[in-house]
Amino acid sequence: MRQYINEPHEIEKKSFEIIGRELGSIHFPEETDSIVKRVIHTTADFEYARLIEFKNNAVQRGLEALKAGKHIYADTGMIKAAINSRALAMQHIDVLNFVHDEDVIAEAKKRGVTRSTVAMEKAVNRDDVSIFAIGNAPTALYRLIDLIKGGAPKPDLIIGAPIGFVGAAESKKALDELDPYDIPYIRINGRKGGSPVVGAIMNALLYRLGRDW
DSSP states (O other), X not given: OOOOOOOHHHHHHHHXXXXXXXXXXXXXXXXXXXXXXXXXXXXXXXXXXXXEEEESSHHHHHHHHHHTTOEEEESSHHHHHHSOHHHHHHTTOOEEOOTTOHHHHHHHHHHTOOXXXXXXXXXXXXXXXXXXXXXXXXXXXXXXXXXXXXXXOOOSEEEEOOOXXXXXXXXXHGGGGGGGGTOOEEEEOSSOOOHHHHHHHHHHHHHHTOOOO
16 A cells, blocks of 8 residues: 555645755744745745745734734635635634625726725725735735825735736835835735735744644
């Protein structure tokens, strides 16, 4: 009979051992180490070790928001599916997405803009949302940046990881515009990113607060 590791915890443990070994002399601060490695674990792509960037005490401030039970707005349903539901439940946190809401669809059609743009406008009006996780739509990230600069409440954390060829890298670079506002963010520089990467970052943060295997 074929012999192989068949227990989820052991598979994950072995994977992280391999990642650490293959990173070799590359080391990360304790605060960010588990996040970077979980992104690599999710993608099997070591390039993320140099693409991921943390600004304005993003990890600590994100953890504080999660501890306080602040909800997450995600620009795709895939991000919601990627975040560990039991870890969310332990902190009494919901992941929201408004892209498919009828009012958002109607308003986007009326204005000739993306649903992600309108959905972001709806999200920033929620008092219980302070974490914005963006893995697909550059327009969502651009709109969030503009809303904050226009006086919208400051988020406790932005994860900027839109993926693609049109506006993805540029929208993440635009997060620099928020530096005067002291907004915490984690971004994936360049074209790479996506919902699985955002899910990996959120899971790494949530697991710091406890994990029910």
